[in-house]
Each structure stands twice: as C-alpha cells, then as structure tokens.
Amino acid sequence: MTGVRQTTPLDRVAGAHDAAVLAVARRGDPVSRAELADALQVTPQAISKIMGRLMGRGLIAEAGTLAAGPGKPTTLYRIVPSSRRAIGLHLTRSRVHGVVVDLSGEILERRELEIGRLQPVPELIETLATEARALAEVGPGVLLGAGVGMPGPVDWSEGVYRGTSDPDPWRGAEIRRLLLEELGLPVLLDHDSRAALVGETWSQPGLLHDAALVLVEDGLGASLCLDGSIVRGAHSHAGEAGHTVVRMGGAPCTCGRRGCAQAEYQAALAAGDDDLAAQVLATIVVDIVRLVDVDRVVLGGRTVYAHHESSMNAIRAALAEGLHAEPWVHVEVMLSTRGTDLIAVGAACEVLEHEYGIPQALVGPGS
Numbered sequence: 001m002t003g004v005r006q007t008t009p010l011d012r013v014a015g016a017h018d019a020a021v022l023a024v025a026r027r028g029d030p031v032s033r034a035e036l037a038d039a040l041q042v043t044p045q046a047i048s049k050i051m052g053r054l055m056g057r058g059l060i061a062e063a064g065t066l067a068a069g070p071g072k073p074t075t076l077y078r079i080v081p082s083s084r085r086a087i088g089l090h091l092t093r094s095r096v097h098g099v100v101v102d103l104s105g106e107i108l109e110r111r112e113l114e115i116g117r118l119q120p121v122p123e124l125i126e127t128l129a130t131e132a133r134a135l136a137e138v139g140p141g142v143l144l145g146a147g148v149g150m151p152g153p154v155d156w157s158e159g160v161y162r163g164t165s166d167p168d169p170w171r172g173a174e175i176r177r178l179l180l181e182e183l184g185l186p187v188l189l190d191h192d193s194r195a196a197l198v199g200e201t202w203s204q205p206g207l208l209h210d211a212a213l214v215l216v217e218d219g220l221g222a223s224l225c226l227d228g229s230i231v232r233g234a235h236s237h238a239g240e241a242g243h244t245v246v247r248m249g250g251a252p253c254t255c256g257r258r259g260c261a262q263a264e265y266q267a268a269l270a271a272g273d274d275d276l277a278a279q280v281l282a283t284i285v286v287d288i289v290r291l292v293d294v295d296r297v298v299l300g301g302r303t304v305y306a307h308h309e310s311s312m313n314a315i316r317a318a319l320a321e322g323l324h325a326e327p328w329v330h331v332e333v334m335l336s337t338r339g340t341d342l343i344a345v346g347a348a349c350e351v352l353e354h355e356y357g358i359p360q361a362l363v364g365p366g367s
C-alpha cells in the first residue's frame, strides 16, 4: 500500500466519479450505463471509461440485460459487494464497537467490547488490534484496512488524538501509526462525528449534499457536509458545535470556557431536566442552520437515542420559530438510519472511500 494518497485534481474527479457510480449502484437495482450517465450528468463515453475502470478492479460486474423494444438489449450493472471489505472501530473511553462491512457498506459482523476503564495507550492499541483481527476473519474480498472513529479532538491528517486539557493518558497518542504497526494493515483515524457523517452519507446516497450531523455520545459534536463535501477545517476541528457558548457564565466546560453547549447539555441531563437538554440541542441545531444553511440535520449517537423524542420535538419547534420569517427555508430533521453502528460503519466506509479515490488520510505499511 502507498501512504496518504497524493491526489491531483484529475484523480479527485475520477475518484468522485467512481464513488458516484458506486453510490448509484449501491441503491439497489442493477443500473444501465444510460441511467448512470443521467445520474452523474456526464457523457456515455465518460461512463464507459468509468465503468471500464471499476470493472477492471472487480468492483462492478454485469448483471444481465434488459430488453426494451427493438434493438440491442441494455446491459445492466451492479456492484460486487463481496469484492472488498473494511473494518470500522468506534472507540470511546469505555468501549470498542467494531464492524466489518462489504463494499456496499453492509455489516458482515459486529463486535462489542466493554473496556470499563481508561486503558494506557499500549494496552489500548492491543485491544483495538485484537478486535480488528477478529473482524478480519469474517467475509470474502480484499480487506482494505481499518478505520477508527473516536471523540475529538482528533487530527485526521496526522492520525493523532490531540486530547483535552484534563489529565488524559491518550493525549498526543499516535493511534494511527501505532495500530498500523500492530496490524500491518492500512489504518485511518477520524473524529467520531465526521466518521458518523460519512456513514450516514452512505446510507442516504445523494441526499446529504448540504447537511449537518449532530452527534450526542459522551460529548456533543457536529459535522458538516457542504456542497457535497465533508468539511474538516484547518485543524480537523470543524463542527465543534458542543463548544459554542449557549449561556454566558454558565457551567464550566472541559475546554476551559463556560456555558458551552456540551457542558450545559450534560448539566441538564445530570439534573434530570430532559427538556432543558433538548433545548440546548435545539439551540445549536438552529445556530448551525443559520451559520451554514444546511437543509438536512441528522441526529445520531447513543445519548440522543435515549432522548430522541424530546430532542426531535424541541429541534423542530426551535427551527419553526427561528425560521418563521423565511418560509422558503426548509430543513428536514431525522434520526440516523444506522443506530449505534453509525460511527463504526462510518469509519469503515471512510476506508472504502479511499479505495474509490476520495481523499482520506489512510496510511499503510511502508509509507
């Protein structure tokens, strides 16, 4: 494997086309070249080139023909889910939730391990490697690597967990490099909310063009997809909505400020005030909509599932109130389709995306 793939603008166009074809093909029924050309808004010649590339790599295969009137029957194509696999690991401070998925993003196997305590880094790497090795045994096809999604701050491009100002044994841990050395497989590391958004875009191909995913796990974060691209920012920190202030002089936050949404949300839940927690969530959702003009907001994460009804109601009410003067602004709010697998699946899908040529900070042996 090569290291971080050096992508040129042409690679990116090719990668985006390959990914778009696979995204269309993933939606279900076999597709024709004409349908693909239409979906991608490219010429039939361009589709032939893309299909040649994908078939040459075994990612797409013919799936029969469709006779429609006189003339040559139309050849149909489908993706070959069993051609590739990727592992996704969702790491929290107390748990590893792992999956292995096929090329369509379908889960072949999942594993869940309660760690129960904050492991020192060498032990943590061993734990992750053990889970990955067990998942690597499942399913056919080429295993492309392992993606890890974890709470931030995470430096995606460096593969490092940056850590917080609290005493934090994982602070500065080069998780990507260490796990790669342990596994001998390509590895990438990403922020949990970004991995979650990639996972969700795979579940809803083409729908999340301008969207935010608000993730509520132990912390509260968000990630953004604008103009069809995941936004990362200058320090891989884009979307830290949990650290925007919702109450001046409010509850102290781990980041050093007061009144951050995350701190206020956790304080409200700890006090048993679910309504207030839902209002905090609703406030940051409206702020995100105001700031970057998304038309879809996806809610995900274990904590939000436990409170999804109050959360959805509060968000819808806050959006209706906040946008009432602009009836042409429509924002759809939905729960993630992936449940508690979301982050693990997303981390695995990021590895698959690298194979398609979408820039991902996947680093392999020998790089």
Ligand SMILES: [Zn+2]
Residues within 6 Å of the ligand: 242, 243, 244, 253, 254, 255, 256, 257, 260, 262, 263
């Ligand atoms: Zn904060």
